[in-house]
Amino acid sequence: MPATWSDSVEKAPAGGGTGATSHASRSTYVPPHLRNRPPSASADPALSAAVSYAGTLVGNDPHGQGALAVGGFQSVGPRKDRIVGGINRGGGGGSGWNNRNGGWDRGREREVNPFQDDVDEEPEFVAQENTGINFDAYEDIPVETSGKDVPPPVSTFAEIDLGEALNLNIKRCKYVKPTPVQRHAIPISLTGRDLMACAQTGSGKTAAFCFPIISGIMTSGQSAQRQQRMPRMAFPLALILAPTRELSIQIHEEARKFAYQTGVRVVVAYGGAPINQQLRDLERGVDILVATPGRLVDLLERARVSLQMIKYLALDEADRMLDMGFEPQIRRIVQQMDMPPPGARQTLLFSATFPKEIQRLASDFLSNYVFLAVGRVGSSTDLIVQRVEYVLETDKRSHLMDLLHAQRANGVQAKHALTLVFVETKKGADSLEHWLCINSFPATSIHGDRTQQEREYALRSFKSGKTPILVATDVAARGLDIPHVAHVVNFDLPNDIDDYVHRIGRTGRAGKTGLATAFFNDNNGSLARPLADLMQEANQEVPAWLARFAARSTFGGGRNRRGGGGGGRFGGRDFRKDSSYSRGGMDMYGGGSNMNNGYSQSGGYGGGGYGPPVTSAWD
Numbered sequence: 001m002p003a004t005w006s007d008s009v010e011k012a013p014a015g016g017g018t019g020a021t022s023h024a025s026r027s028t029y030v031p032p033h034l035r036n037r038p039p040s041a042s043a044d045p046a047l048s049a050a051v052s053y054a055g056t057l058v059g060n061d062p063h064g065q066g067a068l069a070v071g072g073f074q075s076v077g078p079r080k081d082r083i084v085g086g087i088n089r090g091g092g093g094g095s096g097w098n099n100r101n102g103g104w105d106r107g108r109e110r111e112v113n114p115f116q117d118d119v120d121e122e123p124e125f126v127a128q129e130n131t132g133i134n135f136d137a138y139e140d141i142p143v144e145t146s147g148k149d150v151p152p153p154v155s156t157f158a159e160i161d162l163g164e165a166l167n168l169n170i171k172r173c174k175y176v177k178p179t180p181v182q183r184h185a186i187p188i189s190l191t192g193r194d195l196m197a198c199a200q201t202g203s204g205k206t207a208a209f210c211f212p213i214i215s216g217i218m219t220s221g222q223s224a225q226r227q228q229r230m231p232r233m234a235f236p237l238a239l240i241l242a243p244t245r246e247l248s249i250q251i252h253e254e255a256r257k258f259a260y261q262t263g264v265r266v267v268v269a270y271g272g273a274p275i276n277q278q279l280r281d282l283e284r285g286v287d288i289l290v291a292t293p294g295r296l297v298d299l300l301e302r303a304r305v306s307l308q309m310i311k312y313l314a315l316d317e318a319d320r321m322l323d324m325g326f327e328p329q330i331r332r333i334v335q336q337m338d339m340p341p342p343g344a345r346q347t348l349l350f351s352a353t354f355p356k357e358i359q360r361l362a363s364d365f366l367s368n369y370v371f372l373a374v375g376r377v378g379s380s381t382d383l384i385v386q387r388v389e390y391v392l393e394t395d396k397r398s399h400l401m402d403l404l405h406a407q408r409a410n411g412v413q414a415k416h417a418l419t420l421v422f423v424e425t426k427k428g429a430d431s432l433e434h435w436l437c438i439n440s441f442p443a444t445s446i447h448g449d450r451t452q453q454e455r456e457y458a459l460r461s462f463k464s465g466k467t468p469i470l471v472a473t474d475v476a477a478r479g480l481d482i483p484h485v486a487h488v489v490n491f492d493l494p495n496d497i498d499d500y501v502h503r504i505g506r507t508g509r510a511g512k513t514g515l516a517t518a519f520f521n522d523n524n525g526s527l528a529r530p531l532a533d534l535m536q537e538a539n540q541e542v543p544a545w546l547a548r549f550a551a552r553s554t555f556g557g558g559r560n561r562r563g564g565g566g567g568g569r570f571g572g573r574d575f576r577k578d579s580s581y582s583r584g585g586m587d588m589y590g591g592g593s594n595m596n597n598g599y600s601q602s603g604g605y606g607g608g609g610y611g612p613p614v615t616s617a618w619d
């Protein structure tokens with residue numbers, strides 16, 4: 001028996017098997033993909049590149065053209081990543097849709113090992129190096145919980161009874177300790193409570209909702225092997241909804257790892273991909289269905305999925321799922337089909353941002369829920385160095401070119417320092433991608449006008465470092481966990497500050513640092529105030545010119561869901577605490593409020609003041 005969880009993580013078996021017994025020779029065996037690894041995550045070139053670039057900027061570089069190193073490109077023509085003749089030969093691991101088979105090898109009816117650590121070849125970026133995460137500052141992160149009888153947090157995975165098979169997978173993921181959101185959210189969810197959870201980008205929310213669901217299904221003994229009620233209709237026990245196809249694919253991949261050899265079957269269904277393969281996967285049995293709303297509605301209308309057995313409903317990026325674009329579809333799925341009502345199912349809502357009006361809307365889907373905020377609602381992590389530069393529309397391309405040349409000059413391997421460039425429109429994405437390619441910067445793009453196959457190929461090409469620049473619309477803004485993204489450039493700023501928070505959150509994940517550069521000009525006036533506030537809160541240097549813009553635009557319009565200036569900063573906390581909700585002094589949600597971990601010393605959310613800066617959990 002290992003003495004501690006960390007000891008046992010070190011000793012976790014490389015291959016599959018929940019009941020794997022340790023063999024004498026095992027302790028000395030190093031699986032192929034772990035051989036020749038750099039000694040620690042601090043040696044990560046992406047991290048040092050971002051820091052070195054940021055350092056240059058902090059040193060008062062007026063033009064913001066420091067030296068983030070990404071160099072080493074070869075010149076390629078445009079559209080290098082396009083799929084010739086519609087056949088995707090892969091690139092950067094995996095190939096097309098045929099690979100996404102619910103984690104089962106059809107021919108031999110055996111579960112495919114999602115960790116890929118039982119094959120004798122070196123995959124690219126198979127495992128992320130989680131061991132380098134700095135957990136030391138965890139105790140300082142401000143945490144607020146509210147609601148009735150909130151279960152206490154845990155400090156270690158060992159304190160929670162998730163089941164042996166899941167514990168083994170956590171070890172194989174190299175998760176040594178729970179992140180703050182996991183420490184709080186997992187025990188709350190395990191008691192069956194509904195939860196609205198808000199925690200910063202890259203802080204481990206996926207596992208926070210997946211672990212209790214998988215564990216709950218394992219202990220209920222109701223996995224997919226249960227008898228089919230109707231031959232061609234699937235009856236999942238859990239439904240996880242996500243706003244984009246790529247995010248649902250990613251959640252499926254993560255959930256498959258967590259559920260490996262637990263007997264819990266995870267299936268994904270998303271639009272733009274052939275439905276027949278997805279139907280076949282569903283027919284083979286499904287416990288957890290990960291889906292995008294549009295494809296799910298299609299499956300429900302075809303009577304190929306029934307929601308009547310749903311015990312768990314999780315909405316990732318919940319505020320996005322409930323905003324105007326998705327709300328009708330979500331209401332249809334959750335309230336107008338055969339899903340059990342709140343109280344009869346457990347509902348888990350997660351996001352890094354949660355505007356109050358969306359919280360209000362979300363409460364329709366919840367019953368006696370706990371509100372959890374780890375860090376301030378909608379804040380960005382201070383692991384991300386944020387820079388804003390004033391750039392006229394007409395100068396944006398040359399300014400981007402300057403940044404990229406400066407990065408290249410530093411000569412760090414491109415595949416370890418990826419650059420993600422956000423633009424406003426699909427046309428703009430195509431055109432910038434083309435321009436970068438003809439200027440010898442291998443780039444690809446992801447947006448809604450590309451086919452799903454092209455989108456997935458572009459993402460793989462980017463992840464593998466083959467095309468180390470990805471030009472994207474907001475389709476890539478939320479949830480995507482791409483290792484080695486060192487730099488996010490907001491070539492066009494979004495109109496909404498929450499979108500900015502999610503975009504820059506593609507870097508600075510899981511304890512690593514990152515850099516975000518924004519091109520600001522007069523067209524972005526309405527964002528000046530929330531942007532300056534956000535940067536100040538994250539201990540970033542706010543340029544004097546931006547502060548002046550912010551002062552001028554305090555009462556300006558803009559489409560900021562958080563609302564304009566003054567008072568209740570960022571719509572920050574549990575909306576149930578608003579006087580309009582708990583009218584007449586009645587405690588409508590029947591709960592107390594707990595502020596843990598030094599929160600009360602850190603200035604608090606309310607009252608319009610910022611208080612002293614909050615310490616990041618990831619420092």
Ligand SMILES: Nc1ncnc2c1ncn2[C@@H]1O[C@H](COP(=O)(O)OP(=O)(O)OP(=O)(O)O)[C@@H](O)[C@H]1O
Nearest residue numbers: 130175177178179201202203204205206479481510
């Ligand atoms: N306990 C842990 N220890 C180490 N790494 C972890 C732990 N939990 C999660 N991670 C890693 O942290 C990274 C970020 O996790 P995840 O994608 O779930 O973040 P998130 O909070 O959902 O971010 P976003 O708001 O952008 O969706 C992932 O690579 C994940 O594997």
